[in-house]
Structures are given as structure tokens and as C-alpha cells.
Amino acid sequence: MNDKHDTGRNTMSDNAPLVSTTDQEVLPQLGSAREVSPHTRMYELLYSSLVSRLLITAAELGIADHLVDGERDVEDLAQRTESHGPSLYRALRALASVGVFTEVRPRVFGLTPLAETLRSDSEGSMRDLARYVGLPERQAAFAALTHSVRTGKPSFDHVHGTDWWSYFQAHPELAALFNGAMGNMAKMVNGATLDAVDLSDVRHLVDVGGGRGYLVSKLLERYPEMTAVVYDLPRVVPEAEQVLREAGVADRARAEGGNFLEWVPEGGDLYVLSWTIHDWNDDDTVRILSNIRRSMTDDSRLIIIDEVPPAGDAPHFGKFEDIVMLSLLRGHIRTREEFLPLFEKAGLRLREVRSTSAPTSVIVVVPA
Incomplete structure (x- = not known):
């Protein structure tokens, strides 16, 4: 298998797909825990690309790395990542709703097994993968999928x-x-x-x-x-x-x-x-x-x-x-x-x- 760790056209890589497994192409089952109407489910699917964007943002900011030693208040995380605290809270709250991070107390967040995969030093880290998924050049190609x-x-x-x-x-x-x-x-x-x-x-x-x-x-x-x-x-x-x-x-x-x-x-x-x-x-x-x-x-x-x-x-x-x-x-x-x-x-x-x-x-x- 190959890791595609080269940009040459016929480089293969140690089992690595050319593209990622955490992409907006794979839609999270947001409505799977309850019965929803087809219209509600379609609404969720149409907006599910936001999950991918939030994951990319968390990876770019290195949020999981700052939670390795334990839970932190969102203002602390904002200071460490040079982010706007209220906006960071809204992003982490949304991710926590799908199992990525957890709000252990009001405005205090910790890691979950899913969030652990975004740590830079975790076994099988997927942080670089998330950042790669978010490349503007790549996202622009998906935006033109109709072509x-x-x-x-x-x-x-x-x-x-x-x-x-x-x-x-x-x-x-x-x-x-x-x-x-x-x-x-x-x-x-x-x-x-x-x-x-x-x-x-x-x-x-x-x-x-x-x-x-x-x-x-x-x-x-x-x-x-x-x-x-x-x-x-x-x-x-x-x-x-x-x-x-x-x-x-x-x-x-x-x-x-x-x-x-x-x-x-x-x-x-x-x-x-x-x-x-x-x-x-x-x-x-x-x-x-x-x-x-x-x-x-x-x-x-x-x-x-x-x-x-x-x-x-x-x-x-x-x-x-x-x-x-x-x-x-x-x-x-x-x-x-x-x-x-x-x-x-x-x-x-x-x-x-x-x-x-x-x-x-x-x-x-x-x-x-």
C-alpha cells in the first residue's frame, strides 16, 4: 500500500487513499437517533457539510492538542488559539452535538474518542488529514462538481x-x-x-x-x-x-x-x-x-x-x-x-x- 507521500502522478502510498475519509462527501447521520420526516432529513443532509468545515477549523486551530492535559474553559482555549471566545464556543458546541468534544460543564470542553483523533500526537492522528480536506483548492473543485x-x-x-x-x-x-x-x-x-x-x-x-x-x-x-x-x-x-x-x-x-x-x-x-x-x-x-x-x-x-x-x-x-x-x-x-x-x-x-x-x-x- 502506499502513503501517497509524494506528489508525483504515479506515487502510491501506504494504504492511503488519495483523498480522505473525513470529508463532506460522507454525510453524518444527524437524524439517525430519532424518527424524522424526509424533509427534515434532507435539511440535515444539506447542512451536514458544516460538520466537515467545523472539523477542519478545529484541526487548523489545534483544539485537541490544547485539551490533552484535561478540560479547559472556552476562553482559555480562545486565548491559546488566538480565537474569538464567543465564536469558538459556538463552533465547539456544534461539534460536541455530534460527539466531537464534550461540554463537561457550561463553556468547558474536553476530549472524546472522536476528538482524540484530531490530536497531533495521537496514534493514528487524523489532524493533517482534516487540514488537507479543507484545502481551498480542493474544496473549490467540489463546489464545481456539477461540471x-x-x-x-x-x-x-x-x-x-x-x-x-x-x-x-x-x-x-x-x-x-x-x-x-x-x-x-x-x-x-x-x-x-x-x-x-x-x-x-x-x-x-x-x-x-x-x-x-x-x-x-x-x-x-x-x-x-x-x-x-x-x-x-x-x-x-x-x-x-x-x-x-x-x-x-x-x-x-x-x-x-x-x-x-x-x-x-x-x-x-x-x-x-x-x-x-x-x-x-x-x-x-x-x-x-x-x-x-x-x-x-x-x-x-x-x-x-x-x-x-x-x-x-x-x-x-x-x-x-x-x-x-x-x-x-x-x-x-x-x-x-x-x-x-x-x-x-x-x-x-x-x-x-x-x-x-x-x-x-x-x-x-x-x-x-
Whole structure:
């Protein structure tokens, strides 16, 4: 899996979706605790994007960080965050009503499990992710979603006059925030994926588009007999090497630079593509899969970590992630059935699709 910790177009990341899981695309069930009329529910849905905006504001101000040592009066928080006290109270009161922060006494707030995820130092912190979700450039693309629905083309390009990857390459300060956000997501999905599969028989793994190498680091910690290659764009290699060193696994892993649209390292008995395929259109996806197939032996396996939404009305985050792809990129979230012809064209065959505790599934693919 990859952490998308690079802004190059074919960088993948340690299980990190290109976009976030705390976005206005996912609507909170504000009316779920009571019976409401369709009109009331629609009213709540139309205004639910305010929850996302409030979360972004709390993350930008670092509210959760100031509550690590215990509850605080809103005026104290306002002073610490250089905010307007009465306005901050109104924001925190609204967030507390959906379980983010709690008003333990009048105008005094504390952390909740949801609020803990916005701490900078918490395990699996999502603060950078929340700040990334709030990027004005990203939000402007969603505001122009009607363009994408009418034309089938990314509204990001329409609004900004360039594509997503080119824009980030030209704005390194935004790329840094993006990288941090995808690191947040990587940790959550890595754990869920590791718990869903047994890789004790794998001797050499190639993480295709492996970003900074967080997934490989976790895998090598869990499987002491395994060796691995983190394969991504050349400019990502130094960062991956540092992560591998800090994890104490550099003696069993190396970072290698290249372009997976052109070739993929040979020698793996397991290849991994994590939360990346959905960034690409069908033609490029077949190209990537074909390059992997050429490097596989007949006994190799490929694991794809991605969202696989069910058919019909069943809820699934991937159905909203797909709207993010529509707005920002040219790929899309694929169902099981949509994967099958792509595998066939690349000389591969689906073995199974396994759910995890995260929004992702583990797709096991073998040579045809």
C-alpha cells in the first residue's frame, strides 16, 4: 500500500487513499437517533457539510492538542488559539452535538474518542488529514462538481486550469500537507489490512508504488523472514530509505526508483498495490497490471488494497470516494465486476476479495 507521500502522478502510498475519509462527501447521520420526516432529513443532509468545515477549523486551530492535559474553559482555549471566545464556543458546541468534544460543564470542553483523533500526537492522528480536506483548492473543485457530472471531466482541472498532480508539484507547501494527510490514513489502513491477511509464506515482497515505505516497515516487523522492495518514483526513494532505517528494517528492504507505467521490479513472490488503482483510468490500470504480470512468476500473487463497493443501495464509503475521483482525477472506484475485464486483459485472474475493518478490501489476484 502506499502513503501517497509524494506528489508525483504515479506515487502510491501506504494504504492511503488519495483523498480522505473525513470529508463532506460522507454525510453524518444527524437524524439517525430519532424518527424524522424526509424533509427534515434532507435539511440535515444539506447542512451536514458544516460538520466537515467545523472539523477542519478545529484541526487548523489545534483544539485537541490544547485539551490533552484535561478540560479547559472556552476562553482559555480562545486565548491559546488566538480565537474569538464567543465564536469558538459556538463552533465547539456544534461539534460536541455530534460527539466531537464534550461540554463537561457550561463553556468547558474536553476530549472524546472522536476528538482524540484530531490530536497531533495521537496514534493514528487524523489532524493533517482534516487540514488537507479543507484545502481551498480542493474544496473549490467540489463546489464545481456539477461540471464533472455534466462532462465526465475533473472539476479540479476546470477550476484551476491544470490537473491535480501538476498543481501539487507546483505548490510544495500543499504537497507537504497532502503527504502528512496520507500518512495519517496509511496507519489506519495498514493495521486493518495486516489483520486481514496471513503473509507468513512470503519471502520477497514488492510494494509497487510503496511511497515512504510504511507498509513494508510494518510487514517486516511482523514477518522477520521477509525481505522487500519499496518501488516508487525516484524522488521518493530518500524518504523511503529514511523510514526503513528508522523502523530498523533497512537490512531486509531497499527502496528503488522507477515508473510503474513503464516497468516493475522482478523477483517478488508477492506484489502489492495499495489504494492506487482507483487513481487511474482503465487503460493505464491495464498497463500497470500488465507490467506487474510480466515481472511475476507463475507462483507469484498480487494483492490489491482498494475499496470495492457493493451493488445497489448498500452504503459504502467507496461510493463517495468515487465522487472524489470524479472531481479530482480520471480514475474511479471499481466494483468486483469492473475489475474482472481489467485482470483478464493483463493476464491475471481474481482469486478472492476479502473485507477488512477499514473501508478497503484485499483483492487477491494470480496469473491466469
